[in-house]
Amino acid sequence: MIFALEFLLLISFFYKSEASIISNSYFPAYHLAPPKGWMNDPNGFCIYKSEYHLFYQYNPNSSYEPGIAHWGHAKSRDLFTWENLPIAMYPDKSYDKTGVFSGSALVEDNIMFLFYTGNVNLPGSTPDHEQQQALAISKDGINVTKYARNPILKGLEHQPNIRDPKVWKHGSSYYMVLGNSFVNGSNQTLGRALLYKSDNKITWEQVSVLHESNGDLGYMFECPDFFELDGKYVLLFSPQGVKADGDDYKNLFQTGYIIGDFNYETYEFKPLTQFRELDHGHDFYATQTILDKSNNRIVIAWNDMWETNYPEQKEGFTGQMTIPRILLLSQNLTLIQKPVGEVAKILDGLVFTGRGIGGQNFILKDNIGLISISASVERDFVLHFESEDDSRALIIKYDSQNHTVSLDRGGEDGLRRTRWTPVNAMNMNIYVDKSSIELFCGDGEITFSSRYFPVGQSIIRVGTQSIADILTLNSIKPTVYLN
Numbered sequence: 001m002i003f004a005l006e007f008l009l010l011i012s013f014f015y016k017s018e019a020s021i022i023s024n025s026y027f028p029a030y031h032l033a034p035p036k037g038w039m040n041d042p043n044g045f046c047i048y049k050s051e052y053h054l055f056y057q058y059n060p061n062s063s064y065e066p067g068i069a070h071w072g073h074a075k076s077r078d079l080f081t082w083e084n085l086p087i088a089m090y091p092d093k094s095y096d097k098t099g100v101f102s103g104s105a106l107v108e109d110n111i112m113f114l115f116y117t118g119n120v121n122l123p124g125s126t127p128d129h130e131q132q133q134a135l136a137i138s139k140d141g142i143n144v145t146k147y148a149r150n151p152i153l154k155g156l157e158h159q160p161n162i163r164d165p166k167v168w169k170h171g172s173s174y175y176m177v178l179g180n181s182f183v184n185g186s187n188q189t190l191g192r193a194l195l196y197k198s199d200n201k202i203t204w205e206q207v208s209v210l211h212e213s214n215g216d217l218g219y220m221f222e223c224p225d226f227f228e229l230d231g232k233y234v235l236l237f238s239p240q241g242v243k244a245d246g247d248d249y250k251n252l253f254q255t256g257y258i259i260g261d262f263n264y265e266t267y268e269f270k271p272l273t274q275f276r277e278l279d280h281g282h283d284f285y286a287t288q289t290i291l292d293k294s295n296n297r298i299v300i301a302w303n304d305m306w307e308t309n310y311p312e313q314k315e316g317f318t319g320q321m322t323i324p325r326i327l328l329l330s331q332n333l334t335l336i337q338k339p340v341g342e343v344a345k346i347l348d349g350l351v352f353t354g355r356g357i358g359g360q361n362f363i364l365k366d367n368i369g370l371i372s373i374s375a376s377v378e379r380d381f382v383l384h385f386e387s388e389d390d391s392r393a394l395i396i397k398y399d400s401q402n403h404t405v406s407l408d409r410g411g412e413d414g415l416r417r418t419r420w421t422p423v424n425a426m427n428m429n430i431y432v433d434k435s436s437i438e439l440f441c442g443d444g445e446i447t448f449s450s451r452y453f454p455v456g457q458s459i460i461r462v463g464t465q466s467i468a469d470i471l472t473l474n475s476i477k478p479t480v481y482l483n
């Protein structure tokens with residue numbers, strides 16, 4: 001214990017003794033979060049005049065509820081340093097008056113084409129809401145004008161849930177995938193993804209049902225995305241209504257993918273895999289992907305989950321985005337995620353590197369930084385994130401006997417766990433940012449993205465029986481500010 005205390009003091013010394021100045025805010029240092037109010041899904045992710053633009057579902061009026069969705073807006077050159085821009089879209093038209101819902105962007109000839117869902121609630125009617133697809137345009141990357149003849153695609157009769165258009169170009173045609181909920185012959189409500197085609201971005205016709213739930217994949221697909229990766233096709237979506245099954249599907253809603261083959265002549269998607277969760281943490285939803293400046297497929301997600309009510313609400317903001325990640329396809333058709341290369345530029349100095357011995361304590365000042373671990377595959381490895389309030393502690397564990405990795409943030413439903421068999425070494429990279437933790441296992445074959453809310457300075461402690469051959473701590477420079 002004395003040793004541990006001394007060690008802690010020593011590490012604190014390296015921090016030039018600023019460690020005691022702990023900002024109490026949960027506002028992130030390098031993840032995009034709303035300046036105030038509520039953020040959910042990423043929307044309209046694109047590159048416009050060499051800058052990344054990211055829109056998002058936004059309620060400027062309250063951090064306690066999604067309210068009536070607007071599109072918030074930020075831009076960045078490096079995917080970490082974000083500049084907040086004025087609200088891009090307000091719910092001010094008859095067809096979107098109860099929500100400018102999620103959608104995507106396509107950039108052509110320096111014009112941003114923003115496709116989204118207009119939501120209209122119809123209290124007392126059946127169905128009680130209507131969703132239609134709409135278009136908006138920006139010629140300067142800031143000011144957005146809604147198309148005068150919206151909606152461009154009307155809803156389906158008796159199927160009120162049809163939303164979240166993701167649009168891309170292939171050859172000389174445009175394609176749109178939409179999430180939908182439909183009632184089948186046996187009166188079951190099931191989720192599905194619909195594919196549409198257009199020659200002019202305005203007139204759309206449905207060409208196929210890309211995929212539909214047989215019941216196992218729930219009653220609604222939200223935020224579908226469809227793209228080619230290494231010669232295969234990925235249908236990435238967020239199904240609602242998938243039942244928890246052991247360690248799987250434990251969040252309220254999931255985000256996952258199916259890999260398959262696709263033919264642009266028949267519009268048929270032939271799955272080669274089952275549905276798999278993309279991330280195993282508590283907070284990963286409503287993904288959106290684009291090709292980055294180097295033509296990598298990158299993904300970003302809402303680093304939060306519906307119905308969570310986290311303590312940050314009291315600070316006037318809710319929600320943040322994950323670190324953007326490159327998506328790669330492995331030999332066995334699973335997706336691998338790696339933080340985008342730009343992450344190297346935000347590392348701000350080595351805090352510690354050496355062997356990690358059971359009981360050692362470390363701190364990352366203000367709970368911001370990167371922890372990298374390399375340990376034997378044959379031993380269990382445990383890392384504790386202690387908090388002044390024990391109920392807000394977190395534990396990461398690699399279990400060598402059962403071949404699992406877990407993240408437990410305590411409380412009811414705190415445990416998330418999945419199978420993992422690292423091959424040569426047990427490697428982990430753990431990005432910590434005030435109120436979030438993103439764990440990348442191995443080469444990124446397993447990730448956990450969770451929010452957690454330590455009280456005060458979190459102390460990072462190597463489990464008593466654990467040894468890391470190399471444990472490295474890096475500080476990370478803040479790139480996101482409240483403004």
Ligand code: FRU
Binds near residue numbers: 057
């Ligand atoms: C997903 C979602 C979308 C919808 C948006 C509304 O989180 O429910 O389907 O467009 O959020 O904010």
